[in-house]
Amino acid sequence: MSNLNLARIPWIVDNILDHLIDPTRTSQPGLLLCSLVCKEWSDHVQKRIFRSVTLNLLKVDTFNEIINESPRLCRYIKEITLRVTTRWPYASGAGLQENEVKRIRDTFLGEIQPRLTSVEHVRVDKVRLDPWKPEAKPSVQSILAGAFPDAPIFSLRSVVFRTFEDMKVFIYSHQNIRELRLNDISWNLFGVTVEDIGTTEIFPPTLSNLTSICYTSKHPGIFVDWILGMYLTQPIENITISVENPEDVEALERMTSPIAGELHSLEVQIHGDWEGSDVKVMDSQLERLNRQIPCLKVSKYLY
Incomplete structure (x- = not known):
């Protein structure tokens, strides 16, 4: 041989x-x-x-030194998780001086980001953005909003916004998202203010490449209404939503509009401590939903 x-x-x-x-x-x-x-x-x-790295923006200078010494590492990075401070759940970067924010912005957006051309998935993890309005500059929020706007996969985990509208504006700054993952998202103020409406109009209410969404956070009803109200240039194929009560399941029934006809998969994750009567109501609602959306998949995580 x-x-x-x-x-x-x-x-x-x-x-x-x-x-x-x-x-x-x-x-x-x-x-x-x-x-x-x-x-x-x-x-x-x-x-x-180096395929997946976590970067604390407060340590951008150290990270910048690493990739300056070994430039080839930049092309290995496919996934990057961005944090601002380990002092969670306090407001991330709220105590930073204006010159510090500018230094972080110039180093991260001006020097580091242009070199990480292979990033496909960007995560924003454990960050409080509720103290700032979206248009406030300079701010930590404006830095994160400008992070890898062309990345096809975008994730937010344990992020606190001021309002739901602020979250939308933040997401719309990443127009090329193909897959959106939202986990444990919350906001401190409910309702829409005049400032929110004026800010939101700056951004087109569409994500033209979006085909997959995972929303495992509270209040899925407002999320469903947002998706149904978006102008989509192509159908969303895969949606995953978590629910914790019968009202959440009822909100999903609004998805039996034209968007449901294009779905390849809809996964509903049931979480929480449900009482017997609520379980019966939930099963009835899911059965009715399954008749209209055959691709429905239900995963139960009851405790």
Whole structure:
């Protein structure tokens, strides 16, 4: 049998290295040892480690120094999670001076972001944006709103806004979103003020590439009404929504409008401590909803 020339089929080498060098199964010291084998292994380790990074904007200078010393790391970063402070749940960046905010903005948006051209998924995690109006500049909110506007996947997790309208304005600043994930989103003020309406009109009420949405937060009714009120240039194919009471399930019935006919999947996640009578009402509502939306999938996480 002739010798197998692995250089001619590099994907086999990549698969072997993927199995050997897996950050989810290999300890940090083990990864360090792997990186010392040879340059190819070192590059592979860095590619796996830096695929997903978390950046605290208060430490942008340190991160900037890292990528200045090793510019090749920039092309490895596919997912980036943005935070502002570890002092959650306090207002993120609320105590920063104006010159500090400008320094963070200039370093992150001016120096770091233009070099991270491979980012496909941007997350904003554990940030309070409720103290600021969307148009306030400079602010932490304006920095995050300008973060990777062309990324196809955009996630918000444990983010507090001032109003629901502020959240919409924040999302509309990322016009090329294909997949939107909203988890544990909340807002301090309900209703729409004159300032909110004036600000929202600046942004077109559409996300032309949006095809998939996951909303696992409270008050899904207002979210459903927002989606139904959007002008969509293409149908949304996949929607995941969490509900905690019969009123939430009732809100989903409004999705039996034309948007439902285009859905490939609608997953409803049932959470919470439901009483017997409420469970019967929920099952009845879901059965009725399933007759109108055949792609409905229900996942129950009752406790």
